[in-house]
Amino acid sequence: MQVGYARTSTEEQVAGLEAQVRDVKVAGCEEVFSEQVSALGDRKELDRALKFLRKGDTLVVTKIDRLARNTRTLGELVDGLHGRGVGLKVLQFGKETLDTTGAYGRLMLNMFAAFAEFERDLMRERQKEGIAKAKAEKKYKGRKPTARAKAGEAVVLFQQQKSVSEIAASLGIGRGSVYRALAAAGLR
Structure with missing residues (x-):
């Protein structure tokens, strides 16, 4: 059985969540768990999905970052799935689907996860630089409380x-x- 998981970080991202749910259903998921919570928060629907999965099932997500924020967390999650005989499919890799049930898929997952984490780190560095510049120019207001x-x-x-x-x-x-x-x- 294919089981879908969809997540957005904020409640404002309704269209993004709906698109993920649609995509995992089109991919053949019979059961879909979805939530709007930060990857750092308590992801109750992910926990429910993981408990729902049985040996021979496949967890389907649209993107790696919907599942984990870094390679360590992703590796732990994938190891836990594979240890239970559960596969993982990631839909959005260009026109390809990444299936981690084989060695090639696991290798590619780790590579893409490392690149995604690297990209996130670069984005944070640019953001810090931008904030520092805005503060120096007395233009920084911060986020609304x-x-x-x-x-x-x-x-x-x-x-x-x-x-x-x-x-x-x-x-x-x-x-x-x-x-x-x-x-x-x-x-x-």
């Missing part, structure tokens, strides 16, 4: 007997941000 902007809403929801997890999910902020908002309001 979204959690702080929603602190009042968090307090109101808490007063309506909502749990911290429910508040965080409904406002699209982390649980820690909810706790900070409640502490600032003297409620925790």
Whole structure:
């Protein structure tokens, strides 16, 4: 059985998530797990997908970075899959599909993962340089403090007997941000 996994980092990336779900279904996935969460966050749907997979199944993703942020994490994940007799297919490699059930596929996966990590590192370096330049020119504003902007809403929801997890999910902020908002309001 082919099992699909789709992920975007933010809730604003709805079209990207829908495209991934569509692509893994077109590839023949009978079951699809999807979520909108950072790769650094708690990926509950990925955990569910991994528990769902059985020997002989194949996990299908559109891109490597939907599964892991670095080669170490990817290697651990793939080793765990292969140890259970589960394959991995990555759909978007130009016109090719990468299947890691063979030695060639595993080699290519590691190479592409290393290049992807290298590219991410270069992007971070350029971003740091750009921020430093903008700060020097007094043009840097930083990102908007979204959690702080929603602190009042968090307090109101808490007063309506909502749990911290429910508040965080409904406002699209982390649980820690909810706790900070409640502490600032003297409620925790």
